Amino acid sequence: MAKTVVAEADRRRRRPTKQGVLLSEELIVETALRMVREHGAAGLSARRLGLALGADASAVYRYFRGMDDLTLALGNELIRQALAGWSARGDWFEDLYRLGLRIHAAYLAHPQAAVLTASRVSGGASELAVDEAILGSLREAGFPDPEAVRVYHVFIDQCLAFAALDAASLVLPEPALASDRGIWRSTYAQLPSSTHPHLAATAPLLAERMNDSAYPAALRMVLESAAARLAAG
Structure with missing residues (x-):
């Protein structure tokens, strides 16, 4: 069953992660991009991502319905980087x-x-x-x-x-x-x-x-x- 996705304002952790930061979609995507760069697509999993973020793996699912949803977010992030600084x-x-x-x-x-x-x-x-x-x-x-x-x-x-x-x-x-x-x-x-x-x-x-x-x-x-x-x- 798909995980329930809640509003951004309701997703933030009440306590910092072990690294002392609050989780956000942006932080998860940034960390996932780094993990894919360092370990390839096969190295990306909710468990490993949670370890890298200093959070429980289940925390990822408060922001993304699943790992495929996160994959789509990575593609969207690459486009965002391409658009940064471009204007017609x-x-x-x-x-x-x-x-x-x-x-x-x-x-x-x-x-x-x-x-x-x-x-x-x-x-x-x-x-x-x-x-x-x-x-x-x-x-x-x-x-x-x-x-x-x-x-x-x-x-x-x-x-x-x-x-x-x-x-x-x-x-x-x-x-x-x-x-x-x-x-x-x-x-x-x-x-x-x-x-x-x-x-x-x-x-x-x-x-x-x-x-x-x-x-x-x-x-x-x-x-x-x-x-x-x-x-x-």
Whole structure:
């Protein structure tokens, strides 16, 4: 049975935790993000979280209905961090380009949490705020609603897909990550043109580019395509 969730004012502990602080949603999310960063998603549990907070594990359920509810809150927090310091400046193209890069960077700053949350929809306040900002930029630029929704869909899914892809590489063990990155020079660069003419011809360029994220270029391609459609009416 789902736990009863009470109002924020009624949730605070009457006594401090062992660390001398009062519990709050913000503190729990902050601690959970740290635990996921240090131990991975498998290391996050109510028991371990309670120990880290200096509180009983059951205290977590006064703020969240369950661990999945907390997972959604982690995703919402990553979006909140991306939005911090961002504001629309009136140029929809550059506004969305900056916002996309900020969301991608916020997820990569917490790669374990990114892998855990990039595919989820939280419905949290920050997620709603970023969706409102994206759609507002597009509609105010003159995109009809069906086109604004189409561009929004591609924009946000592309951003989160790249965040998950790039974060997944960052959480690999260092030997595996180094091996993957070295393949472009150790294997691709050694291919003979007699069997792989196109790979052989482009091997130096592949080695130069393929260990960097393609997201900035992909994001600009999407926005350029949207701009061309808008200009064409």
